[in-house]
Amino acid sequence: xxxxxxxxxxxxxYNEVEFGKKIHExxxxxxxxxxxxxxxxxxxAGFRFPEDKDNRNIFAKTADxxxxxxxxxVADKETWPSGLNYxxxxxxxxxxxxxxxxxxxxxxxxxxLTPVDPWKNGREKYTISFxxxxxxxxxxxxxxxxxxxxPEN
Numbered sequence: 001x002x003x004x005x006x007x008x009x010x011x012x013x014y015n016e017v018e019f020g021k022k023i024h025e026x027x028x029x030x031x032x033x034x035x036x037x038x039x040x041x042x043x044x045a046g047f048r049f050p051e052d053k054d055n056r057n058i059f060a061k062t063a064d065x066x067x068x069x070x071x072x073x074v075a076d077k078e079t080w081p082s083g084l085n086y087x088x089x090x091x092x093x094x095x096x097x098x099x100x101x102x103x104x105x106x107x108x109x110x111x112x113l114t115p116v117d118p119w120k121n122g123r124e125k126y127t128i129s130f131x132x133x134x135x136x137x138x139x140x141x142x143x144x145x146x147x148x149x150x151p152e153n
Contacts, residue, residue, distance in 0.1 A: 001151065003031050004113075008151035014076035014115065023072075033060045033070070036111060036149055040068060069108040080114040084148075087112050091146050111147045118148060 007028075012018040023029045033045040041063040048057040048069070058070040071090055075083030087110040094108055 004151045014074050019074045067106050071110040073112050075114040080116045083112050113149045115152045117150045
């Protein structure tokens with residue numbers, strides 16, 4: 001997390017506008033994804049809708065050619081609860097789509113970069129469980145994750 005700690009040493013990076021400018025610089029987004037998701041072996045990263053200035057819609061390509069969708073948010077010490085709620089709701093929507101037998105095209109990571117660790121600040125982790133026989137589709141779907149990154153810790 002060396003690159004992330006260095007990047008977020010500037011408190012302005014927790015501002016969405018400033019962060020949005022920074023991740024549009026060459027290789028910044030790729031370096032972030034490689035540090036946040038080292039197990040995925042990310043070789044490229046980009047914006048799903050480059051003309052849209054919404055920095056939340058990102059994709060990453062892995063070394064084996066898989067595409068992963070990424071919802072990316074930054075939140076400061078005041079805005080982290082709403083950022084966390086937003087991403088938790090996105091993850092719940094992903095689960096509900098799966099339960100309605102909608103086709104999920106790929107795995108998704110929902111990533112929140114914040115100086116506050118929500119699990120140490122009164123938020124409880126929650127687990128979704130299914131009472132169903134194990135299936136390959138279910139296993140794949142549950143690879144979608146909520147990831148909290150606290151650069152200052």
